[in-house]
Amino acid sequence: MRLSLLALVSILAASTTALHADPFTPYGHPGSPILSSTNAIFTGANGTGSMRTSIR
């Protein structure tokens, strides 16, 4: 009984991991400007940036 419960928990954990694989979401309110500042905090040395796309 305990073993099957453990297996169930493992299966649930594995399936939810896939859901968290790529949590990126584009801006969700097109047409509505963001009204407060959206700056960043530097978290360590060697910061890099890569251009992903450039579209209108």
Add this chain to the structure above:
Amino acid sequence: VSAADTDTISIFDATTGTFLSPTNAFNNQSPSTPGTMVTFSSPTLHTGDTLVFDLFNTSFPSDTFSSNTGTSPDGDSHAYLTYFNGTIGSFGNIVGTYVGMEDLPRGQSDFDYNDDTFVFTNMVAAPTPEPSTFALLGTGLLGAAGALRRKFRV
């Protein structure tokens, strides 16, 4: 795919008041898609510093479209930040902070924050206190003040 206007971005260290090098990076008319990787640096950059994204559009030479609402000509933020974990062309899988920028002012902008998009490592979105947080803080401070007043009343 390129935006019609020519855009570049600079990163401003608001904590020390200096721009990171290079400035005017990521010219959107030069690289292919996905484009280039740039390492920004500054001798005065330290962990915890606040970084501001400034977009310069050559069609609007006197304006800075910024993530800082106080700097943008329309008082809006021109950067959308979110967590990113995915593949970027030949760079492979990159985990970092996605920044999507808007390169036009209010009235002309579609505000979909995808004119110029980047992924940065080694930085996270700065927390923005919500009104409910301020309300909670205010309530707590009022309660503490009341308690102290009762304690020291003669």
